[in-house]
Amino acid sequence: MNRKLKVGLLGATGLVGQRFVTLLKDHPYFEVTVVAASKRSAGKTYFSTVNDRWKMNIPMPEYIKDFVVKNVYEIDTISKEVDFVFCAVDMDKTEIKKIEEAYAKHEVPVVSNNSAHRFTEDVPMVIPEINPEHLEIIPKQRERLGTKKGFIIVKPNCSIQSYVPAISALLKFHPTKILACTYQAISGSGKTFKEMPEILDNVIPFIPGEEEKSEGEPLKIWGHIEGNKIVCTKTPIITSQCIRVPVSDGHLAAVFVSFEKKPSKEEILNCFKTFKGKPQLLELPTAPRQFITYFEDEFRPQPKLDREMEKGMGVEVGRLREDSLFDYKFVCLSHNTLRGAAGGALLTAELLYREGYLD
Ligand SMILES: NC(=O)c1ccc[n+]([C@@H]2O[C@H](COP(=O)([O-])OP(=O)(O)OC[C@H]3O[C@@H](n4cnc5c(N)ncnc54)[C@H](OP(=O)(O)O)[C@@H]3O)[C@@H](O)[C@H]2O)c1
Secondary structure, eight states: OSSSOOOEEEEEEEEEEHHHHHHHHTTEEEEEEEEEEEETTTTTTTTHHHGGGGOOOOOOOOTTTTBEETTHHHHHHHHOOOEEEEEEEOOOHHHHHHHHHHHHHOOEEEESSSSSTOOOOTBOOTTTTTTTGGGGGHHHHHHHHHHSSSOOOOOOGGGGTTHHHHTTTTGGGGGEEEEEEEEEEEGGGTTTTTGGGGGTOOOOOOOOHHHHHHHHHHHHTTTTETEEEEEOOOEEEEEEEEESSOSSOOOEEEEEESSSSSHHHHHHHHHHHHHOOOHHHHHHHTTTTEEEEOOOOOOOOHHHTTTHHHHHHHHEEEEEESSSSEEEEEEEETTTIIIIHHHHHHHHHHHHTTTTOOO
């Protein structure tokens, strides 16, 4: 490797941005050179604007404290100081689309946590273990944008990152229908218990936009490239309910699934155990060694006990059994701000780097 690539963090002051700051400390491929946020934070040091709202359970790394925060709209300046950016801003979708495209057109690849471009037909939405072949659409996207280097890639919503890996391990049995009910942590909305006291002793039965994402995004991930677009698969049919629960981190999903060719329980467990993808083969720095871990203990997985497995990049599964309406049911867990947000985006960038898309 010649030199570390320079990274800009758009939305660096937010919850996902803070995760990036911790994950990029001493990263072997990348180093942060720019942090950017809204005009409220711009011009201040990272420490002075974030210290009172630092939400990580480890201290703010020293390396970032004296960075002066830029405004994400300083696109001309920022694009000269970075090789690519991670984007995690909380803004109107139309505005996010414009900003991400503007960076790409300034020849800056954008690895996005936002939902704005998830259904743009030539923008890959990637879980690196599952659909790395979707990177092959990038040259087509560059043609549309008129860029040599710039492009946009997105990671999917955090709600699907536990059950989509588990079902992906079983695709050879052709799942036909899935019911997924998610029990989602409060950090998924960027909040802590202090900022969301109404969740204590409570559950909130609605998370705006989440069910549509949970039902639609897996179909793009399991889709295929046709010409200059990614075509969604039509099956399996997915229905979901997404509920906010009083948990700090870690989204749990109760999953029911039927198959065209019903596997045995042993076959399913073996598929979970042996499922791996390019991140494991390439030994990417952020890749979990064991992607899916199955618990025999009926009381697991639990967010509090198990969300940090494989540094928050693993997926945990338990309670696999036959069902009276579907073929099988089980429970899955993933860390929403690690695998489901900054960690997933970082793994995607590591894959892009190793596959030559960031050169
Ligand atoms: N939390 C999760 O688990 C999770 C998971 C997956 C995806 N995401 C997505 O990631 C994105 C960020 O989420 P988050 O939880 O980190 O949100 P957050 O904590 O509210 O942070 C939002 C960030 O956006 C910046 N921002 C807000 N308005 C802006 C504006 N007008 N111009 C420029 N920057 C602006 C904020 O800067 P200031 O500090 O200056 O206001 C801050 O850096 C969202 O799109 C979210 O849907 C979140």
